[in-house]
Amino acid sequence: MQEKWSIRLIRIAAIFGLVGTVLGSHMAGSGSYAFKPIHAHILLVGWLSVFSWGVFYKICRVRATKLVAVHGWTAIIGSIGLTTGMWLQFIQPFNINETFSLVFYIVGGTILLLAFALFVLMTFLVERTEKR
Ligand code: HEM
Numbered sequence: 001m002q003e004k005w006s007i008r009l010i011r012i013a014a015i016f017g018l019v020g021t022v023l024g025s026h027m028a029g030s031g032s033y034a035f036k037p038i039h040a041h042i043l044l045v046g047w048l049s050v051f052s053w054g055v056f057y058k059i060c061r062v063r064a065t066k067l068v069a070v071h072g073w074t075a076i077i078g079s080i081g082l083t084t085g086m087w088l089q090f091i092q093p094f095n096i097n098e099t100f101s102l103v104f105y106i107v108g109g110t111i112l113l114l115a116f117a118l119f120v121l122m123t124f125l126v127e128r129t130e131k132r
């Protein structure tokens with residue numbers, strides 16, 4: 001279960017890393033920094049935070065296995081939701097409905113917040129198999 005979530009989170013982080021650096025290259029190339037906060041969150045939330053959670057599940061055993069899946073899903077939905085919502089809200093592509101983009105952004109951000117809160121709990125549920 002944890003092994004599956006570990007590699008799943010690391011794969012998603014890798015995709016975020018690629019998308020974020022492509023966006024950074026586009027910003028540098030075009031000289032337009034409109035995407036800066038989106039680039040920053042794709043890389044800091046999507047690449048670095050999701051990757052860290054993936055590594056955590058590789059090296060630590062936690063007691064509540066079902067919560068791993070809950071945390072994993074909130075991490076995936078929250079990171080994609082926040083960054084997509086931010087893009088919709090800040091850039092307003094395709095003349096998107098403003099209420100829709102705002103709700104998307106808020107719901108995405110809130111689910112991400114939940115992922116960070118659940119992770120605090122996870123760090124307290126680590127199994128102590130050996131004395132360190
Ligand atoms: C191909 C690689 C990358 C390119 C070309 C790139 C390009 C850029 C550019 C042009 C900016 C705007 C700088 C400014 O405001 O003057 C920026 C900002 C930023 N980048 Fe990247 N970036 C890359 C990779 C990364 C990576 C790997 C991370 C983090 C893991 C990262 C994190 C950030 C952050 C946090 C900001 C916002 C900094 C601030 O608040 O001023 N970038 N990047």
Ligand code: HEM
Nearest residue numbers: 035036037038040041044045048049082108109110112113
């Ligand atoms: C609930 C989740 C989050 C929300 C709603 C949020 C929202 C925001 C907002 C509104 C800004 C200002 C953007 C602007 O107008 O330039 C910002 C900036 C920033 N946030 Fe977040 N953030 C969240 C999580 C995070 C996390 C987890 C990290 C790091 C791991 C982070 C790193 C940053 C950085 C580095 C900046 C400055 C980016 C720039 O210079 O454009 N944020 N965030």
